[in-house]
Amino acid sequence: MSDDVIRVGDLVVVVKGHPCCGNAEFVGKLFKVEQIGTFECECHDCGRVFSSETVFSSWSFRELGSLVKKIKPLDENVEDAVLVPEVVGV
Numbered sequence: 001m002s003d004d005v006i007r008v009g010d011l012v013v014v015v016k017g018h019p020c021c022g023n024a025e026f027v028g029k030l031f032k033v034e035q036i037g038t039f040e041c042e043c044h045d046c047g048r049v050f051s052s053e054t055v056f057s058s059w060s061f062r063e064l065g066s067l068v069k070k071i072k073p074l075d076e077n078v079e080d081a082v083l084v085p086e087v088v089g090v
C-alpha cells in the first residue's frame with residue numbers, strides 16, 4: 001500500500017528540522033497522532049510560532065505536518081516473517 005495520508009491513530013516520525021531555524025532536535029521522534037488541526041506549534045529553539053499549518057498532535061507532543069512521515073503499520077509484514085522457534089534442550 002502506498003497510502004501516505006496521515007490519520008488519527010497513525011504512528012508518525014519526525015523526519016525534518018523546522019523551516020525557521022533548522023532546529024532538528026526532534027528528528028527521529030515517534031508519536032501516535034491523536035489530533036489533526038491547525039493548532040499553534042512553537043519552535044522550541046527560536047520561538048517562532050506557526051499558526052496556520054496543519055499540525056499532528058499526540059497528548060504530549062505536536063509537530064508540523066510537513067515535517068513528519070507516516071510509519072507503515074508495524075504488523076504489516078508479520079505474516080511474511082519467518083518465525084522459527086528454537087527448541088532447546090528437548
Ligand SMILES: [Zn+2]
Binds near residue numbers: 020047
Ligand atoms: Zn526555529
